[in-house]
Amino acid sequence: MKALKVIALPAVLFAGWWVLSAGSKDFYRPPLRTILVAFADTWFGARIADDVLPSLARLGAGYAVALVLGIAAGVVIGRHPAVRETVEPVLEFLRAVPPPVLVPILILVAGIGDLMKVLVIVSGCVWPILLNTVEGVRAVDGVLADTCAVYRVPPVRRMVLRAASPQIVTGARQALSIGVILMVISEMFAARSGLGFTVVQFQRGFQIPEMWSGVLLLGLIGVALAALFRLVERSVLRWYHGQRAAEKQH
Amino acid sequence: MRGLLGAAGFVALLEAAPRLGLVPAAYLPPASRIAAALGEEVRHGTFWVALLDTLQTWAYGLAVAVVCGVAAGMLIGSVPLLRVLTSSTVEFLRPIPSVALIPLAVLLYGTGRTATLLLVVYASFWQVLVQVLHGVADVDPVARDTAHSLRLSPWQRLRTLVWPTALPYTVTGIRLATSVALILTITGELIIGTPGLGKEIAVAQSSGAVPAMYALVVVTGLLGVAVNLATRSGERRLLRWHPSQRVAV
Numbered sequence: 037m038k039a040l041k042v043i044a045l046p047a048v049l050f051a052g053w054w055v056l057s058a059g060s061k062d063f064y065r066p067p068l069r070t071i072l073v074a075f076a077d078t079w080f081g082a083r084i085a086d087d088v089l090p091s092l093a094r095l096g097a098g099y100a101v102a103l104v105l106g107i108a109a110g111v112v113i114g115r116h117p118a119v120r121e122t123v124e125p126v127l128e129f130l131r132a133v134p135p136p137v138l139v140p141i142l143i144l145v146a147g148i149g150d151l152m153k154v155l156v157i158v159s160g161c162v163w164p165i166l167l168n169t170v171e172g173v174r175a176v177d178g179v180l181a182d183t184c185a186v187y188r189v190p191p192v193r194r195m196v197l198r199a200a201s202p203q204i205v206t207g208a209r210q211a212l213s214i215g216v217i218l219m220v221i222s223e224m225f226a227a228r229s230g231l232g233f234t235v236v237q238f239q240r241g242f243q244i245p246e247m248w249s250g251v252l253l254l255g256l257i258g259v260a261l262a263a264l265f266r267l268v269e270r271s272v273l274r275w276y277h278g279q280r281a282a283e284k285q286h
Numbered sequence: 287m288r289g290l291l292g293a294a295g296f297v298a299l300l301e302a303a304p305r306l307g308l309v310p311a312a313y314l315p316p317a318s319r320i321a322a323a324l325g326e327e328v329r330h331g332t333f334w335v336a337l338l339d340t341l342q343t344w345a346y347g348l349a350v351a352v353v354c355g356v357a358a359g360m361l362i363g364s365v366p367l368l369r370v371l372t373s374s375t376v377e378f379l380r381p382i383p384s385v386a387l388i389p390l391a392v393l394l395y396g397t398g399r400t401a402t403l404l405l406v407v408y409a410s411f412w413q414v415l416v417q418v419l420h421g422v423a424d425v426d427p428v429a430r431d432t433a434h435s436l437r438l439s440p441w442q443r444l445r446t447l448v449w450p451t452a453l454p455y456t457v458t459g460i461r462l463a464t465s466v467a468l469i470l471t472i473t474g475e476l477i478i479g480t481p482g483l484g485k486e487i488a489v490a491q492s493s494g495a496v497p498a499m500y501a502l503v504v505v506t507g508l509l510g511v512a513v514n515l516a517t518r519s520g521e522r523r524l525l526r527w528h529p530s531q532r533v534a535v
Binding site: 041042043044045046049064118121122123124125126128129130131132133134135136137138139140141143144145213216217220221224225232235236238239244247248250251254255258259261262 | 383384394509
């Protein structure tokens with residue numbers, strides 16, 4: 037019964053799209069059947085290795101660098117109030133710059149190769165991670181910190197990172213969706229390969245079903261990455277969710 | 287005080303790094319030249335037209351997203367069956383990156399404002415909707431039962447029970463949507479070519495006007511800061527009565 041409720045609306049929407057578009061003669065809105073055929077023809081082949089995987093690899097590399105940088109800098113800034121007060125206005129400004137405008141700047145610095153795209157992803161993803169880590173580190177319970185100091189628990193590794201991890205995960209989640217956006221944009225603006233580039237090529241060449249299939253693929257990648265993130269989060273923050281559930285019962 | 291020092295240090299670094307040759311000035315002009323380019327920009331009408339275009343697209347998109355998000359959230363959140371039926375669809379549609387819609391928007395609407403508005407509304411709608419849904423679900427069971435025994439009409443219940451509970455969540459959603467909408471507005475202008483600051487940045491980049499490009503990027507950053515400050519103070523004013531805004535004594 038529960039499964040039925042979960043799939044009911046998606047099934048209706050999908051069927052509705054299928055039926056309503058079945059006889060479509062509109063050049064820009066092809067039948068769903070045509071789009072799905074184009075999906076299989078377009079993406080199950082050489083394009084996976086040529087366009088999809090390199091895009092995902094750049095996203096992974098940029099995201100990983102942003103995680104390391106953001107958490108490391110966030111711990112330092114969060115633990116030293118003087119540093120935090122000094123850099124706060126600059127961070128507020130850098131965070132407020134819309135990440136996509138970094139693409140033209142980084143093209144100047146790093147050309148239009150892989151390095152530029154990874155740098156774009158790093159420079160967009162790092163802020164939510166950094167700022168959330170700072171907040172998480174600041175909010176570490178004082179009694180807990182003192183207790184750890186007395187028992188000589190290594191503070192950063194065993195206590196600060198653990199206590200701040202729910203906040204860090206929140207930042208990492210925001211960063212992931214920014215990363216996906218920047219992966220696509222960096223390829224749309226200037227590139228010779230990659231998912232974003234290919235989809236824009238289809239659009240400019242009026243290969244409409246192929247373009248729709250690209251939009252569909254980008255959507256599926258977004259959904260898959262969000263699901264993967266939730267899996268990782270559930271194992272990393274198992275203790276936290278358990279604690280919250282226990283608190284709620286009281 | 288320290289903050290001013292930090293900001294001054296940042297500007298000094300931007301000035302010194304290219305002057306000392308640490309970074310080629312062709313990539314990163316000194317801060318003084320960026321400031322000069324900014325001074326040049328603000329004397330031209332095109333800059334102000336672009337700024338106004340950006341603000342208009344942003345405001346339209348945000349308004350549509352907030353109205354639709356709040357209405358849909360209140361409706362879906364108040365009817366348990368709707369909530370169960372839609373949750374999987376919401377979870378599926380929400381993570382779709384809005385930039386995936388760019389080619390579609392260009393084909394259907396060309397490079398005009400509507401194309402960018404599509405991105406802005408899609409991205410910010412989910413921020414509002416999800417927060418409103420959380421808010422409506424947070425209604426205190428005792429208060430709900432009380433409202434039930436007092437036989438409040440559905441409208442009274444919405445106004446005196448659901449709305450005050452959901453308001454803090456809604457405001458958070460609007461705050462998130464505000465900055466997302468600004469990012470997507472400028473993205474749409476940059477990639478699609480809708481008139482606005484983003485398009486000016488793309489033009490400056492392709493014509494090699496590096497200091498002007500940096501000046502416009504600085505403007506987008508300042509715009510972002512202004513929007514953040516405005517929403518934060520608006521949030522404080524609107525939720526003055528709420529426990530989360532009380533100052534500890």
